[in-house]
Amino acid sequence: MIKGKFIDNLPKVYGIYTGGFLVFIILMAIAEQAGMSSKLIGIFFVAFTVLIYALIGWLSRTLQVDAYYVAGRQVPTVFNGMATAADWMSGASFVAMAGGIYFKGYGYMALLVGWTGGYVLVASLLAPYLRKFGCYTVPDFIGTRYGGNLARFCAVIVLTVASFTYVTAQINATGTIASVALDIPFGIAVYVGLASILMCSMLGGMRAVTWTQVAQYIVLIIAYLLPVFWISSKLGAGFFPHFMLADEVARIAELEGQFGFVKNSAADLATVPKGLAGITKAHSSVNATPWAFISLAVCMMAGTASLPHVMMRYFTTPSVRTARRSVGWSLFFIFLLYSSAPMLATLSKLSLIDPTLPTGIIGKTIAEVQAIDWYQNWNQANLMFISDFNGNGTLELNEFFMGGKAVVLATPEIAGLPYVISGLVAAGGMAAAMSTADGLVLAISNALSHDIYYKIINPKAETAKRLIVARVLLVLIGFAGATIAALEIQGILGSVIWAFDFAMSGLFFPLVLGVWWKRANAPGAVAGMLLGLISGTAYLIWVRSGGSGFLGITQLTFGIVGAAVSLVSMIVVSLMTTAPDAATQKMVDDVRVPSGKTVLAQK
Amino acid sequence: MSKQEQHWEKTRNLLFITLAIWFVFSIGIFLFGAEMQESSIRPFGYPLTYWFTCQGSLAIFVILIFWFAGRQEKIDDEFGFSEREGDK
Numbered sequence: 001m002i003k004g005k006f007i008d009n010l011p012k013v014y015g016i017y018t019g020g021f022l023v024f025i026i027l028m029a030i031a032e033q034a035g036m037s038s039k040l041i042g043i044f045f046v047a048f049t050v051l052i053y054a055l056i057g058w059l060s061r062t063l064q065v066d067a068y069y070v071a072g073r074q075v076p077t078v079f080n081g082m083a084t085a086a087d088w089m090s091g092a093s094f095v096a097m098a099g100g101i102y103f104k105g106y107g108y109m110a111l112l113v114g115w116t117g118g119y120v121l122v123a124s125l126l127a128p129y130l131r132k133f134g135c136y137t138v139p140d141f142i143g144t145r146y147g148g149n150l151a152r153f154c155a156v157i158v159l160t161v162a163s164f165t166y167v168t169a170q171i172n173a174t175g176t177i178a179s180v181a182l183d184i185p186f187g188i189a190v191y192v193g194l195a196s197i198l199m200c201s202m203l204g205g206m207r208a209v210t211w212t213q214v215a216q217y218i219v220l221i222i223a224y225l226l227p228v229f230w231i232s233s234k235l236g237a238g239f240f241p242h243f244m245l246a247d248e249v250a251r252i253a254e255l256e257g258q259f260g261f262v263k264n265s266a267a268d269l270a271t272v273p274k275g276l277a278g279i280t281k282a283h284s285s286v287n288a289t290p291w292a293f294i295s296l297a298v299c300m301m302a303g304t305a306s307l308p309h310v311m312m313r314y315f316t317t318p319s320v321r322t323a324r325r326s327v328g329w330s331l332f333f334i335f336l337l338y339s340s341a342p343m344l345a346t347l348s349k350l351s352l353i354d355p356t357l358p359t360g361i362i363g364k365t366i367a368e369v370q371a372i373d374w375y376q377n378w379n380q381a382n383l384m385f386i387s388d389f390n391g392n393g394t395l396e397l398n399e400f401f402m403g404g405k406a407v408v409l410a411t412p413e414i415a416g417l418p419y420v421i422s423g424l425v426a427a428g429g430m431a432a433a434m435s436t437a438d439g440l441v442l443a444i445s446n447a448l449s450h451d452i453y454y455k456i457i458n459p460k461a462e463t464a465k466r467l468i469v470a471r472v473l474l475v476l477i478g479f480a481g482a483t484i485a486a487l488e489i490q491g492i493l494g495s496v497i498w499a500f501d502f503a504m505s506g507l508f509f510p511l512v513l514g515v516w517w518k519r520a521n522a523p524g525a526v527a528g529m530l531l532g533l534i535s536g537t538a539y540l541i542w543v544r545s546g547g548s549g550f551l552g553i554t555q556l557t558f559g560i561v562g563a564a565v566s567l568v569s570m571i572v573v574s575l576m577t578t579a580p581d582a583a584t585q586k587m588v589d590d591v592r593v594p595s596g597k598t599v600l601a602q603k
Numbered sequence: 604m605s606k607q608e609q610h611w612e613k614t615r616n617l618l619f620i621t622l623a624i625w626f627v628f629s630i631g632i633f634l635f636g637a638e639m640q641e642s643s644i645r646p647f648g649y650p651l652t653y654w655f656t657c658q659g660s661l662a663i664f665v666i667l668i669f670w671f672a673g674r675q676e677k678i679d680d681e682f683g684f685s686e687r688e689g690d691k
Contacts, residue, residue: 106636106652106653106656109656109657110633110656112656112657112661113629113633113655113656113660113661114629116660116661116664116665117625117628117629117660117664119664119668120621120622120625120629120664120667120668120671121625123668123671123672124618124621124622124625124668124671125618128675242658243647244647245649246645246647246648246649247648249649249650249653250648284649284650284653285640285650285653286636286637286640286652288636290633290634290635290636293633293636294630294633294634297629297630297633298630301629319686320686321672321676321679321685321686324671324672324675324676325669325672327668327672328665328668328669328672331664331665331668332665335661335662335664335665338661339657339658339661339662342656342657343657589607592607592610592611592614593607593610593679593684594679594684594685594686595679595683595684595685595686
């Protein structure tokens, strides 16, 4: 109906959408001046944007398999880049990343390098070849390339373990934001978040998720960049912070030298609410060993290249060539946010600790700080805490504690920006968490419905039945994720990093060698996936239960163990068993050239 | 060597070059993080290692992917392996 037209008119449609969103922000700003309460502004921002996504989801509903699984393979390069960026940047990237940089400095920046460098691997090793393959899901590639249901089944297991670890964190994040913005209890907010996620994906599958993700990217990038630029100008740090904050970075180092990092006693720290941290690491100097930095970066890079919800976005482009370019655009759109996070951390830290700035609180008396409005608000929200450990009545650097989320959520308020910006940030965080959760839930349910149900259990199933099964699974997985999220077992960031390690342990080498090593065969791939996943998980459990670990590999980098075992076992087992048959070799040859029909279409 | 083998050899060489550049800016330079930090080269006034982690490496990856895509398209064109209309 509108489909053909819609694809041709994308720039216009999303241009109007962006304009409309900006007008909405201005209207909210006017409403704020006119006396609208901050609570109401928050509700409007979150509710309005979520309704728009739901509307897009409903308009994109489909009854076709191709549209449901791969958006009809007609998503243009740049728009797929935006959708991937939204798919990729999770609630953790949006809400927690600047906080991580704020507290941990250099050691944490390994994540920035890892989460961007991984795209070089995606573009050069995998995405164009998997696009040529013409599969619907990542296990679809494994199953067809290596042959046999066992390989397919193992790929589904790894995919489910990694993606499910990740998705609970995202549903948790949507719940957190919905509970703050809409002022409802977390246990209920989680299901509100889930309902919004399902509205975007259930009726239209990949097609609906694609077009909502583009819309979500636009909201989240405006919500992230606008405050950074505004705060920077307001502090007089420069109108383009990315190139102009050198003096501020130097000033933070000077202040850190002046205050010193005083270590608090365990008894004092016990009085600090859980989850809050003080500034204990230098802002811009190198504070981690090369190995600690590099091992974390390597895990994130290999994990990026193995996470199915990212890879499947490149199945939706019209051609191999556009898949390749689309990876570049994805990274460009991610770069816009990632390069801003350190700037936000710098601005936030300086405005809090510099005694010469009006917003600075270090060096003020305790009573003075306790009287500040925003301190009271965020203290109540359990994201800020001060305590006069040494009893001198003045706030020292080591007596100020903050939650990681506060860097993104509270800095606009601390810098004195109008509340409308805080509402915008909440909408951005919601968009970031929803878009990633959508991609993940869809990745899992597609793998189960296509690879397990259709390919293994009931290959004769009709289209209508396949799509019904896909949707039922989508809802079930969403509910399972929400139920676990409601238990609040792990922090958001920790479980995100684990997801990368799981994916890397089980899928990285079976995927890469599937394209780049013709000799790789089914027994090798099965061994690689299973032994990789098992050894990685075993290492994680060992370290978590007090094991000392080896080679400086921690619970955040256990993917190195898993991937190494996976590589070795895959090569050894492949070489010990018979080489793949001629048909499989021919298949690999076909994958390696862009021209001609997709491999699956030839069969 | 068949046309396809030549195409694959060129593709593989491009991969090695791309991965070598990737290795330098994602892993190589961070072996010398502490040394670079002391360097007098300060892009936009930021300490060198800090700048690489905030912007430098990230921007290089973006450029690298577009450069790689362009080169790969040239290789595909050279051997007539580029996609044509109706190849889906």
